Amino acid sequence: MIELYETQRAMRAMRQAAMQRGVIAILDIGTSKIGCLVLRFDGVPEIPEADGIGSLAGQAGFRVIGAATTKSRGVRFGEIDAMQETERAIRTAVQAAQKMAGLRVDHVIACLSGAEPRSYGLEGRVDVDGAQVSEQDVARVLAACDLPDIGPGREVLHAQPINFALDHRSGLSDPRGQIGQTLATDMHMLTVDGAAVQNLAYCIKRCDLELAGIASAAYVSGTSALVEDEQELGAACIDLGGGTTGVSIFIKKHMIFADTVRMGGDHVTSDISMGLSVPNATAERIKTFYGGVVATGMDDREMIEIGGETGDWERDRRSVSRAELIGIIRPRVEEILEEVRVRLDAAGFDHLPSQQIVLTGGGSQLPGLDGLASRILGHQVRLGRPLRVHGLPQAATGPGFASAVGLCLFAANPQDEWWDFEIPVERYPARSLKRAVKWFKENW
Amino acid sequence: MRPLKFLRRSEGRADPAPSRWAYRVERLWLRPRFRKLVKFGVPIVIVAGTVGGYFANAERREDVSLALSDLRASIEARPEFAVNLMAIDGAAPELAGEIRDVLPLRFPVSSFDLDLEEMRKTVLELDAVAEAALRIRPGGVLALDIRERIPAVVWKHDGRYDLLDESGAFVATLEARGGAAALPLIAGKGAQDVTPEALDLVEAAEPLGARFLGLVRMGERRWDVILDRDQRILLPATSPVRALERAIALSEAQDMLSRDIAGLDLRNPKRPTLRLSHAALAAYHEIRLTGVPTE
Known part of the structure; x- marks a missing residue:
């Protein structure tokens, strides 16, 4: 059992130590595949000052030296279902990545795609001590946020201050040193099901690895699939995964909402499997080869051999037209997208200045999906692929690796979370030195 | 429900996942220090242990050293x-x-x-x-x-005649003086240490011809040139060759050495002194008294 909230600070320190030593692994545990990347941090590289090189070039402080993916087992809806199986799959991926890197990794950062995330917006407000905002004021205003009732058995996964306001000025990213009287903050908090986190942590521990960080898959795929302008102006990233579809909304480079629809590509596959009565593996193959969401006249004539593996090769040779296949796939995809639409509406996405929607994840490779998505979600829809990072194999650059690449970015330049700030002096134990210093300052 | 027992064989394809222990061993093997230890440390320990264990027995040590010396001897005897x-x-x-x-x-x-x-x-x-x-x-x-060594001089001392080479090193003892009559004779204590100077003097004394008998080292400091008719030239300690050449020049100009003198003292180069023989001194006084030489 780990106390997630209490260990966040320790995990941050562990991440920094691992980056100092130079090697850290990231583990993307999804419903359909488990990916492991080994990153090597070797200092900040020389970035030539030139036009066209954006600030994202700073992500190149690391290099992927090992990459491996394996078919996921024992994971349903992004949550660990059969721990032994998942553990074996993690071992397979980690061992292959270690072998490619030629290095042993001890620390991993993992992401969690399921576990029913819920977003909360918190607000805090305090009077500034003295004339200028100090670190302690920031700490106090963060501590002043009221924790809503997150429900039993839930854990805080992310808690990021996304805005600071000083008196009447809002939208400050760093209020320290500024003059004002009232400091207010908005914080975005993401809670997940505690048991899912515990299972994940236990599973990683059983693989002799140390968990050095944990992030929401919807969040990290947003960081890798959205370009900087989209993150700044407001956009939603929809990560169509195997068992879940992650939704995250970004504005001003901060995530303000994340949610998960518990449906994904595996449901499409099982629909095909049921509809055509073929095995799951065949259905998966048919989906990836012939799948689509928009039927044309041509598709009526294109027949697909589906071969029922009954052993009766002479009589059991079935075939379906592609239009039929699309007829099976499309309702499920529409259902997923409509569910996403509901979540976006609930989050107030239509109030954002820019309503860019980026589809990523393995499911976004379905042909014609962007057209369907723009009809359901809105007009500005594009297909997103993750950012290019150094050393990533060509096989791992597809949209299915958005959350893996996002985890790399999460490791390289993490967002400040609530536990990364100072602790307010009042919360220190009674005998702490900082408290004594504060008492002296106030009385002399 | 899937069976709780893992059925590796019945599923057809083998599970690609490494077993727990295979995974752990591979991770251990990826530790650089462990790897070095196994690759270098263990072989060294094994070899050292084997050799040490073999030679722990004194009998075996002896056997090996015997075999080695036998081998050496057989090679030397070729x-x-x-x-x-x-x-x-x-x-x-x-x-x-x-x-x-x-x-x-x-x-x-x-x-x-x-x-x-x-x-x-x-x-x-x-x-x-x-x-x-x-x-x-x-x-x-x-x-x-x-x-x-080629003998250059004969050194007479303590009643013996020794042959010395030009650097003064001892070559042999002469049984009789006649054995090396052609070599110049030197005498006196310490003469062997300054043989090169003696040879220079002998060379300078060449104009004296047969009148030159030998050199005597006086007080380990300076040389005396011995001529026949008991004449003796006393040379200074410093630059004796020049003094001797000067004496020979004087003698040739004024026929000095052929007169009846007992010695020529050149020890003070500013004041060469003649010593007359007793007969000459008597004749000198006679002349001064009478104005007429006797005879």
Whole structure:
């Protein structure tokens, strides 16, 4: 059992130590595949000052030296279902990545795609001590946020201050040193099901690895699939995964909402499997080869051999037209997208200045999906692929690796979370030195 | 529900996942220190342990050292390394015989047993040998190249006559003075240390011809030139050659040395002094008194 909230600070320190030593692994545990990347941090590289090189070039402080993916087992809806199986799959991926890197990794950062995330917006407000905002004021205003009732058995996964306001000025990213009287903050908090986190942590521990960080898959795929302008102006990233579809909304480079629809590509596959009565593996193959969401006249004539593996090769040779296949796939995809639409509406996405929607994840490779998505979600829809990072194999650059690449970015330049700030002096134990210093300052 | 027991065989394809222990071993193997330890440390320990264990037994140690010395002896005894005779070049027959006496070699001998440097030192200890070079020539010949000392002067001292070479080193003792009549004679204590100066003086005294008998070192400080008719030239301690040349020049100009004088004292170069013989002194007084020489 780990106390997630209490260990966040320790995990941050562990991440920094691992980056100092130079090697850290990231583990993307999804419903359909488990990916492991080994990153090597070797200092900040020389970035030539030139036009066209954006600030994202700073992500190149690391290099992927090992990459491996394996078919996921024992994971349903992004949550660990059969721990032994998942553990074996993690071992397979980690061992292959270690072998490619030629290095042993001890620390991993993992992401969690399921576990029913819920977003909360918190607000805090305090009077500034003295004339200028100090670190302690920031700490106090963060501590002043009221924790809503997150429900039993839930854990805080992310808690990021996304805005600071000083008196009447809002939208400050760093209020320290500024003059004002009232400091207010908005914080975005993401809670997940505690048991899912515990299972994940236990599973990683059983693989002799140390968990050095944990992030929401919807969040990290947003960081890798959205370009900087989209993150700044407001956009939603929809990560169509195997068992879940992650939704995250970004504005001003901060995530303000994340949610998960518990449906994904595996449901499409099982629909095909049921509809055509073929095995799951065949259905998966048919989906990836012939799948689509928009039927044309041509598709009526294109027949697909589906071969029922009954052993009766002479009589059991079935075939379906592609239009039929699309007829099976499309309702499920529409259902997923409509569910996403509901979540976006609930989050107030239509109030954002820019309503860019980026589809990523393995499911976004379905042909014609962007057209369907723009009809359901809105007009500005594009297909997103993750950012290019150094050393990533060509096989791992597809949209299915958005959350893996996002985890790399999460490791390289993490967002400040609530536990990364100072602790307010009042919360220190009674005998702490900082408290004594504060008492002296106030009385002399 | 899937079976709780893992059915590896019945599922057809083998599970690609490594077993827990295979995974752990692989991770252990990826530790650089562990890897170095296994690759270098373990072989070193095994080899050292085996060798040490073998030689822990004193009997085995002896066996091995015996076998090694046997092997060495068998190589040394090979005819390729045998030395059969000694060839001495540049030495007179007496000296060669002496060398053979001081080098007690019983041929044939293995060249491994010959310590040439030691033998060379032994040979150099002989007085008559100035330089010696030893080497083993192909064909099993121990070749000695000897340079003898050449006697340059005869040194008379303590009633003996010794032959010295030009550097003053002892060569041999003369049985009789006549044995080396051609060599100049020097005498006096400490004369052997300044033999080169004596040779210079002998060369400078050449105009004196047969009148020159020898040199005597006086008080280990300066030389006296001895001429016949008991005449003696006392040379100064510093630059005696110049003083002698001067005396010879005087003598040639004024026929000085052929007169009846007992000695010429040049010890103070600013004031050369003549010493008359007793007869000459008497004649001198006679002349001063009478104005007429006797006879």
